[in-house]
Amino acid sequence: MIPGPSEVAEETLREIGKPVIAHYGPEWVKIYNETIELLKKIFQTTNDIFVIPGSSSSAMEASIESTIEPGDKVLVELSGNFGLRFKEIVEMHQGKAVPLEVEVGNAVDPDKVRKMLKKETGIKAMTLVSNETSTGVANPVKELGEIAQEYGILYVVDAVSALGGIDLRTDDWNIDFCITGTQKCLETPPGLALTSVSSKAWKVMESRRDPIRGWYLNLLNLRRYCNLWADWHPQGPETMPTPTFMGLRLVLKKIMNEGLQQRFDRHKKSAKAVRAAMRAMGLELFVRDEIASNTLTSVKVPLGVKLGDIITTMDNEYNTMIAGGVGPTQGKIIRIGHMGVTASPNYILPALSALEKTLVKLNYPVTLGSGVNTAKTILES
């Protein structure tokens, strides 16, 4: 129940544990192209999609490295740890990060973004972490996409803990780079970064004055290799981790069978149930409902209890892993993931029960069953 790497279904693990297939040849090309088409449906896009062997941060860097030249201004929101990562990446590519401070536990305010774009001229791109895994906040992706469109700037969205669990419309919401990894709502082990690339983004890359400094994450280079070797090795120049890729493909088919809307609804209901359960247990949510994520929930560590004791007891006594905060929320919040496999009564109810018993054990007053029953009512509704 940690907010990623998330639980992987037994059938996916079996797929990954099969003998390794080669990352080239006609059969592979078919598998690869089919998978890209499935990804386009889940990304809700007709844009190009790249699968990069690496962690999601590699795709974050690919978007910045490929479009940002020294001195280019990038508006980076700082609603959490991963927003800060974009700032680091922009600066290491000698771009000028224009930071938008956001109070921890709060979401990006579209009005503030608009004001900033009016005040600070010449901004080329804006980054947004759609679902801040470090705080449990869901940012207003659609609204900011409208602003990006209005100002004609590139819109780079980290959808790492959102895509496949929360509605995210790459094309309708003007997202130029929609970035994710396999290990969150796509229910596959980590190892592959995914990003879509819009035609607007390609144009920016093609009209650079200063050539892209890089090879592995240089999207023009990747596209060149994809085209060059399309009939044999269509993923670009890299050796693809085929087992992870095959696992991902299986999950994508499962997602399409479930139906995107059904899946988004399931995550929404799971989040609602978890939040209500926390309140019923007397705990205080870290994020207010209107901006709370549907794939993870963050709760304040109750007074008089140590976060470390909660995590250890949950793990040792009830075989349930949950996470603490990171960065500014370290030691202050509990984070519980409900994404993909775990956005289900079979995972949520036992985890809530374990949390109730853990808190009682740690002398925090909780009525056993209060959280579980509240969640059950919502999940069954």
Place this chain on the structure above:
Amino acid sequence: MIPGPSEVAEETLREIGKPVIAHYGPEWVKIYNETIELLKKIFQTTNDIFVIPGSSSSAMEASIESTIEPGDKVLVELSGNFGLRFKEIVEMHQGKAVPLEVEVGNAVDPDKVRKMLKKETGIKAMTLVSNETSTGVANPVKELGEIAQEYGILYVVDAVSALGGIDLRTDDWNIDFCITGTQKCLETPPGLALTSVSSKAWKVMESRRDPIRGWYLNLLNLRRYCNLWADWHPQGPETMPTPTFMGLRLVLKKIMNEGLQQRFDRHKKSAKAVRAAMRAMGLELFVRDEIASNTLTSVKVPLGVKLGDIITTMDNEYNTMIAGGVGPTQGKIIRIGHMGVTASPNYILPALSALEKTLVKLNYPVTLGSGVNTAKTILES
């Protein structure tokens, strides 16, 4: 029997198919640090080792990106496809690649390197592909390391299809970056790039005038994060593909149990047996014995037979995958891997038998059993 991704043992596949563990926390730190120590033994080094989620090319770029500033000269040997990749990477980082042309199927000549270093002043680094997977040539790693030392230049070695199969002494041979991936002689699926980093290389990075342009493959950045989060997340800032990592760890233990020297001898004997078998079958080797790789063998496609027919028949009728050439050797050579799991009579003998039958089927005159028996005698010696 392709020269990678190579066969993965059943027990490794089972390890990889286990439930995914998190890439942080005290237990993970222990696993991670143990694995790094095992890697140091296999790299024959006391230098730092980084495990980067990505294909081996990502570590190739990490070495260049971190040390080469615009205008810096790098001697790149062009004995095959992966040498050419180093040239591309150097140039995309605005370094000046000083190419050393090598006839396809031949090895780098240390005398020519020495001459070039005398003639072309100010060379900062030299790249070498120790075992050119695209041709089956083993380059003189030790000799070139002595020259690198003599001239005080950085020595970047791509050991992708060598490390864990061929003796490669990172420290004794002055290798500043020893780079490999999991999917060759380390018998694990692709997905992780590995590189060692010498103290000389760190000094070069620390004394750059122009800061490193990059984040994900910026070794100073990785080291900073490794130190910052050493007790919790020691691999740096990335989410580690833990299943592949756990598979690698299992293989590393197996390698140490086998013994490094025993393992090198096994690969040497396997290569010798395959080469002798090819000659006994009347085929012509592409590379002369003195520079032939111990982990793959390349053979000229016999006159009157089509490479595609050989590969397809082997695959369809005998369930055995072999590979053709790439780049300048495309269509001209057959490449057979014997690395890790497949450097064994249980794999080599059936594959040779399949090749004999395939050639007979394609009307090329081969005495059935000629290759197999020759190889068997050597393998049993």
